[in-house]
Amino acid sequence: MEIKQTAIDGTLESSDIQITVSQGTAGVQIELTSDVAERFGTQIKATIAQIANDFQLENVKIKAVDQGALDCVIKARTITAIQRALQTSAEPAWEVL
Numbered sequence: 001m002e003i004k005q006t007a008i009d010g011t012l013e014s015s016d017i018q019i020t021v022s023q024g025t026a027g028v029q030i031e032l033t034s035d036v037a038e039r040f041g042t043q044i045k046a047t048i049a050q051i052a053n054d055f056q057l058e059n060v061k062i063k064a065v066d067q068g069a070l071d072c073v074i075k076a077r078t079i080t081a082i083q084r085a086l087q088t089s090a091e092p093a094w095e096v097l
Contacts, residue, residue: 001056007084010069010077017069019048019077021085024061028052034066047071051078054096055086 003023010018030045030052037044048062062078069077079096083089 001086003057003060003085004087005085007081009081009084010073012065012067015068015070015073017044017067017074017077018065019081020063021081022061022063024059027059028057029061031061031063032066033064036066036068043071044074047074048078051075051082051096055082055093057082060085 003021006020006022008018008020010016012018028049030048032041032045034041034044044064044066048064052060052062060082062081064074064078066074079093080089083093
């Protein structure tokens with residue numbers, strides 16, 4: 001699938017994550033900013049990459065600013081941002097859930 005617009009979901013509040021999805025040029029690129037990146041960065045990136053893979057995205061740039069979000073929050077924010085970027089948020093992607 002191809003990204004149609006840049007989209008954001010989430011906040012910079014404690015226990016949340018802000019995900020920005022935009023068109024990329026070199027596969028799935030994930031940029032993570034997090035105070036817990038040293039300990040949980042690999043897992044956070046893997047969760048985001050799995051969701052991008054589930055949507056069959058080939059060229060996408062995902063920026064994540066984590067404030068200590070749980071895995072379920074990371075998934076929800078990533079799915080929502082991707083669907084907004086694909087302009088399919090009115091049609092939930094049940095197969096990804």
